[in-house]
Amino acid sequence: MKNYLVDDVPGSDLVGLRIRNTENAEDKVVGISFRRRDQLKPDVVWAVVGKVIQSSARFGLSDLFEVHLDHVTMPAGNGKRAEKTKGRSLSVMSAIKKSIVTVKASLNCLAYALIIAMARVNGDPKYQSYRDGKGL
Secondary structure: OHHHHHOOOOOOOEEEEEEEEOOOOOOOOEEEEEEEHHHOOHHHHHHHHHHHHHOOOOOOOOOOEEEEEEEEOOOOOOOOOHHHOOOOOHHHHHHHOOOOOOOOOOOOHHHHHHHHHHHHHHOOOOHHHHHOOOOO
């Protein structure tokens, strides 16, 4: 049953099981917590079923059970492709990326950086000219 349920699930994804007795609606749902697919072994499932059999809950071997598989796909990767930035200098990246601003002033560059930042935050129409090093 375990191989049938998780055969198509990638190894890095998380799976969990919920088992419910359909004959007795008052019984609680028994669950196996989320874990990687390779960690969901038959021994774990049988251990949970064995605990239910030994408990005081009404449990018949001839009862019908619903088994639900919960599957969570884990994200893969780390965002955009790294090929855009790999091996490029800051001057090249500042021309490509709009979020990088290069202050072209040799004196008072901190003051100019603050002017550019304030123009951006306040929506100043001269922001682009400040960013390009003109109008300062």
